[in-house]
Structure formats: structure tokens, C-alpha cells
Amino acid sequence: MAYEMAVSDQTHILIVEDDPDIAGMLVELIKGNGFEATSAASGSEMDRLLARHAFDLIVLDAMLPGEDGFSICRRLRASRSIPILMLTALREDIDRILGLELGADDYVTKPFNSRELMARIKSILRRASYAQEPEEDRAPMTFAGWRIDPKSRQLHDADGAQVSMTTAEFDLLLAFCSNPNKVLTREQLLSMTHAGSAGPVERSIDAHISRVRQKIEPNLKDPTFIKTVRLGGYLFASKVERLP
Structure with missing residues (x-):
């Protein structure tokens, strides 16, 4: 089930999470912080949404049915530079770092604190906005x-x-x-x-x-x-x- 808002000029975040309760909570949390939010329950649903809309950041659950989040992250990084924040319930540090090695920008471990999650989302978006700013005084x-x-x-x-x-x-x-x-x-x-x-x-x-x-x-x-x-x-x- 996808929770979706109409497209506008607002920052639009895509949540890839198969648990409908968590997905719904994340959509409401992100909307409550002034952003647009859309959710997808699988990698294939994510692909269909990415083909139709432009998103500014993807919140990606690591443990998805079918194609897992690590595989999706690797696949996205082969063709896209969109920022990725991974959600993981894994406790081993090496497993959390794996997402970063595959190209995620950051991760949050479940169960997560809502304020920390939004702080990390805003931090990633700030870095992405810095990347888009012109730097006329910076020579190659x-x-x-x-x-x-x-x-x-x-x-x-x-x-x-x-x-x-x-x-x-x-x-x-x-x-x-x-x-x-x-x-x-x-x-x-x-x-x-x-x-x-x-x-x-x-x-x-x-x-x-x-x-x-x-x-x-x-x-x-x-x-x-x-x-x-x-x-x-x-x-x-x-x-x-x-x-x-």
C-alpha cells in the first residue's frame, strides 16, 4: 500500500518500507516536518514511482521481502546519485556499515528516535543542497x-x-x-x-x-x-x- 501526496515544489522524500504501520508513521512524521512523502512497499514499487516522479531523498529499509535494501542500494548507486538513508534493524556494526559501503549516505537503526531520524534526513538534504549551489570562485x-x-x-x-x-x-x-x-x-x-x-x-x-x-x-x-x-x-x- 502506497501513501502518496500530490507532487509540488516541496522537497519530496520516498520511503521504501514494507511494514504499513511504520510506513504510515514515517509519512506522517515527514509531512509534519514540512516535506512531501510517498511510500513504496518493495523495490519494484519504488522503481515505478521513480519512473514517474523526481524525489530528493530515499529512506530505504534494509530488510525488505524479495529484493532487500542492500541490493536496491547497490542497484540505485549504479545509475543514480539521489541521497539514500538506510533503516536497519541489524545490530552488528559490520552490517550497518555495509549499507554505507554500498553507497548509502547515512543509516538509522530500528527502533529509531523520530527526532534523530529527522535530524539525519535534514542533514543529508543540507549536504545535497550545498552540492547544488554554484561555486564560481572554485576552479577545477x-x-x-x-x-x-x-x-x-x-x-x-x-x-x-x-x-x-x-x-x-x-x-x-x-x-x-x-x-x-x-x-x-x-x-x-x-x-x-x-x-x-x-x-x-x-x-x-x-x-x-x-x-x-x-x-x-x-x-x-x-x-x-x-x-x-x-x-x-x-x-x-x-x-x-x-x-x-
């Missing part, structure tokens, strides 16, 4: 043949091919390129990527960095660009040049 940068453009929010490899990135991944790489050869702590990276106090936990930084490495590192077992600094954080070990 290059490193080892790669090109990152803060204005267009695009990354191109040495052959000129565009590499798809989520908002969180791009923000992390931009933070590194803006601070080459400097040790950045997880707290600094959270701040630089507009996460704020309601953003992803520190461990999520590790998961997002893992995904950035998968896209730019020639050898994941021996990273060339993003170096882990024991007890310190991370360091971007490359010469970065700004283009005129």
Missing part, C-alpha cells in the same frame, strides 16, 4: 591526470571519462584535494563535508573513503592517493594543481 583541480570540478560536481579520470560519485563521496574527495598532503582527522572530514552533529557517525567516514578508493585507486591493497594515518586520520598523498 587536477591530480595525477584526474580532474575534479567543484562547480559542476564532476570527477573525470585520466582518459576523460566521468566517474559517478555520491554527494558524500564527492565532498570527501573535494576536501582531500583542497588539503593535499595534510593529515585530516575523521572529525575534520565530518565538518568539511557538512555532516554536522547529526551527520554520519565517524565510522561512516571510513566506509565512504573505502568507496572513494574503489573509484580512484589503482591498487586497493596499497592505496596511492588516500593514505591511512595510524591514530591520526587520512592523508591525500598527491600533488594537486588548480586550473586557471
Whole structure:
């Protein structure tokens, strides 16, 4: 059963949740905070809605019947950059981090606190809005043949091919390129990527960095660009040049 509102210029959030009680509660919660909300009970219903409407964020339950949330997240990330917040009842940290490694922007564990859920939704939406703002004073940068453009929010490899990135991944790489050869702590990276106090936990930084490495590192077992600094954080070990 889908709970749906008429389309308008408001921020529109898609909830993918098979439990009708939870879905209905989430719709009312999100509507009560001034957003539009639509729910889908499965991946196939989600696909039909995505084909008809533009959404600003997806709240995705991990444990769905049929295609689960992890598979849906992986599939969405292959073709879309829409922000994803995962809901999971899983208690193991490695399972919660899995969603982030597959491309989710953040996660909340069930049973969740409504205020925390809305804080995380608003934090993700803020980061997405920052990503859309023009940055006329930010020139493109290059490193080892790669090109990152803060204005267009695009990354191109040495052959000129565009590499798809989520908002969180791009923000992390931009933070590194803006601070080459400097040790950045997880707290600094959270701040630089507009996460704020309601953003992803520190461990999520590790998961997002893992995904950035998968896209730019020639050898994941021996990273060339993003170096882990024991007890310190991370360091971007490359010469970065700004283009005129």
C-alpha cells in the first residue's frame, strides 16, 4: 500500500518500507516536518514511482521481502546519485556499515528516535543542497591526470571519462584535494563535508573513503592517493594543481 501526496515544489522524500504501520508513521512524521512523502512497499514499487516522479531523498529499509535494501542500494548507486538513508534493524556494526559501503549516505537503526531520524534526513538534504549551489570562485583541480570540478560536481579520470560519485563521496574527495598532503582527522572530514552533529557517525567516514578508493585507486591493497594515518586520520598523498 502506497501513501502518496500530490507532487509540488516541496522537497519530496520516498520511503521504501514494507511494514504499513511504520510506513504510515514515517509519512506522517515527514509531512509534519514540512516535506512531501510517498511510500513504496518493495523495490519494484519504488522503481515505478521513480519512473514517474523526481524525489530528493530515499529512506530505504534494509530488510525488505524479495529484493532487500542492500541490493536496491547497490542497484540505485549504479545509475543514480539521489541521497539514500538506510533503516536497519541489524545490530552488528559490520552490517550497518555495509549499507554505507554500498553507497548509502547515512543509516538509522530500528527502533529509531523520530527526532534523530529527522535530524539525519535534514542533514543529508543540507549536504545535497550545498552540492547544488554554484561555486564560481572554485576552479577545477587536477591530480595525477584526474580532474575534479567543484562547480559542476564532476570527477573525470585520466582518459576523460566521468566517474559517478555520491554527494558524500564527492565532498570527501573535494576536501582531500583542497588539503593535499595534510593529515585530516575523521572529525575534520565530518565538518568539511557538512555532516554536522547529526551527520554520519565517524565510522561512516571510513566506509565512504573505502568507496572513494574503489573509484580512484589503482591498487586497493596499497592505496596511492588516500593514505591511512595510524591514530591520526587520512592523508591525500598527491600533488594537486588548480586550473586557471
